[in-house]
Amino acid sequence: TDVKDPAAQQIVMFKERNPSPVGIITTSSGAPVERTEALNTLNSRLLNNEYFMETLTHLNRERIPERLVHAKAGGAFGYFEVTHDITNICKAKLFSKVGKRTPVAARFSPVIVERGGSDTSRDARGFSVRFYTEDGNFDIVGFNTPMYAYKDPRLFPTFVRAQKKNPATNLFDRNTFWDYLTLQPESLHMFLLVFGDRGIPDGYRHMPGFGIHSYQVENKHGDIHFVRFHFRPDAGIKTLRAKEALKIGAEDPDYNTRDLYRAIGNGNFPSWTVSIQILTLDDVKNADFDVFDVTNVIPLNEFPLHPVGKFVLNKNPVNYFAEVEQLAFSPANLVPGILGGPDKVFEARRLAYRDAQYYRLGANFNRIPINCPFRTNTFVYNRDGRPPVGDNEKDIPNYFPNTFNGPIPYIDKKRSNLIEIVEYEPNNFKQATDLYVNEMTSDERSRLVENILYNLAPATAVLQERAVKLFSLIHPDLGYQIEQGLRRNATISDVNNNYNDWH
Numbered sequence: 001t002d003v004k005d006p007a008a009q010q011i012v013m014f015k016e017r018n019p020s021p022v023g024i025i026t027t028s029s030g031a032p033v034e035r036t037e038a039l040n041t042l043n044s045r046l047l048n049n050e051y052f053m054e055t056l057t058h059l060n061r062e063r064i065p066e067r068l069v070h071a072k073a074g075g076a077f078g079y080f081e082v083t084h085d086i087t088n089i090c091k092a093k094l095f096s097k098v099g100k101r102t103p104v105a106a107r108f109s110p111v112i113v114e115r116g117g118s119d120t121s122r123d124a125r126g127f128s129v130r131f132y133t134e135d136g137n138f139d140i141v142g143f144n145t146p147m148y149a150y151k152d153p154r155l156f157p158t159f160v161r162a163q164k165k166n167p168a169t170n171l172f173d174r175n176t177f178w179d180y181l182t183l184q185p186e187s188l189h190m191f192l193l194v195f196g197d198r199g200i201p202d203g204y205r206h207m208p209g210f211g212i213h214s215y216q217v218e219n220k221h222g223d224i225h226f227v228r229f230h231f232r233p234d235a236g237i238k239t240l241r242a243k244e245a246l247k248i249g250a251e252d253p254d255y256n257t258r259d260l261y262r263a264i265g266n267g268n269f270p271s272w273t274v275s276i277q278i279l280t281l282d283d284v285k286n287a288d289f290d291v292f293d294v295t296n297v298i299p300l301n302e303f304p305l306h307p308v309g310k311f312v313l314n315k316n317p318v319n320y321f322a323e324v325e326q327l328a329f330s331p332a333n334l335v336p337g338i339l340g341g342p343d344k345v346f347e348a349r350r351l352a353y354r355d356a357q358y359y360r361l362g363a364n365f366n367r368i369p370i371n372c373p374f375r376t377n378t379f380v381y382n383r384d385g386r387p388p389v390g391d392n393e394k395d396i397p398n399y400f401p402n403t404f405n406g407p408i409p410y411i412d413k414k415r416s417n418l419i420e421i422v423e424y425e426p427n428n429f430k431q432a433t434d435l436y437v438n439e440m441t442s443d444e445r446s447r448l449v450e451n452i453l454y455n456l457a458p459a460t461a462v463l464q465e466r467a468v469k470l471f472s473l474i475h476p477d478l479g480y481q482i483e484q485g486l487r488r489n490a491t492i493s494d495v496n497n498n499y500n501d502w503h
């Protein structure tokens, strides 16, 4: 037999595995559907045709709200295997022993485009992973950049609205985008990467991932440390050049989703080396920058990576909606030993994801099979609500405390509490300068300028001027090149009309 592309030939391969029809059609209530009901609608009584009525009405109910952000994605499943012992700093069961495997889910997503948008848009990418541990689900809902855009959670709605479509025109709008970016210069650090090569990954399996927040972790004695999670793709980081990406996106908007499905379908399993940067409380106090500021990176030369394990994706979803669209990741999905970040963005996220998932999936989203913490027995006091409810906790008492042997809390006398921190105004020009000067090659710096120009040229003059000032603060050379580039552009007539395809 010839070699098939599993992404393009899924349905053909299905038939190869199922040489005859898999069964008799039924209505959703299980009645077998007769041949005439399924095939003859002309000159027959449609109202009596339960199969037809059900199909027609079900179709109208097949869309649920897409995610507010990160609507489009590829997802897959696999395992995490511990390669290095970190029990001295973290007691979480998933790290308990070298060689231990924990089932995982992953979802990779551009931030801004809608579900029908292009995988090759210039943007940061979401890097969401879930560990189905024996103590419940642990999610890292991260990015492909080691820093985030802002440290004040109040900016989330502004950040989203300025980048999503303009409500008047229903178009992506360079003015709203540059207005946001120049009013919130703390975001420039991350956007240097987005405008650089990192902004268009060539395949999700060539993309790094970062938890970004500094997570408080504790060992079995209750001693605390702070860690940042890093996922390095074993196949190396690959990115697309801007022109190449526009061409690919026009031909195949699902380029990255396809690449992931195809690779896994062909047995070419993507993997990442998972590492952590480790800080003590003293390190935190002595650092000359805010360790908990998500717009900062923690320098690797001061706090090197400690390998922890391998993250391997070896299974495609069998059904995308069931297993990927319904995934409900949350930074608040934590397990004993991992307390999350003490910063305000983390605190805001504890609410935002739950609320988003109530809205798009309903009150019982954690009862949806792909979200069930299936490695543990759950006992909750909540009942009822929009399905699915599973067994709805059967006949167990539904109020707490009670005298009748309903579930009781566990006791952990050595447990630490999440530390309290004081946060200050961000100042990331130092790290942005460092990124520009020390991390980017001169080739990447010139592509950065080109990409910024491509996107800044359609913005209105006052925003361009503000942007030039800010880029000059990162580095005079960067500001100068952008200013010169804008001047050159301005001499080319009607340049502004052709620049709307950034996303």
Ligand code: HEM
Binding pocket: 066, 067, 068, 069, 070, 073, 107, 108, 109, 125, 126, 127, 128, 141, 142, 143, 148, 152, 153, 154, 156, 210, 211, 212, 213, 294, 327, 328, 329, 345, 348, 349, 352, 353, 356, 357, 360
């Ligand atoms: C104030 C800060 C933030 C708020 C309020 C917020 C809110 C949200 C919301 C409402 C969603 C949609 C969730 C859903 O419908 O399931 C989402 C998705 C997502 N966010 Fe955030 N977010 C914030 C910051 C961040 C940060 C700092 C990161 C990265 C470290 C991040 C990464 C993601 C990712 C990867 C997804 C997609 C999750 C998935 O794959 O389903 N967000 N966010």
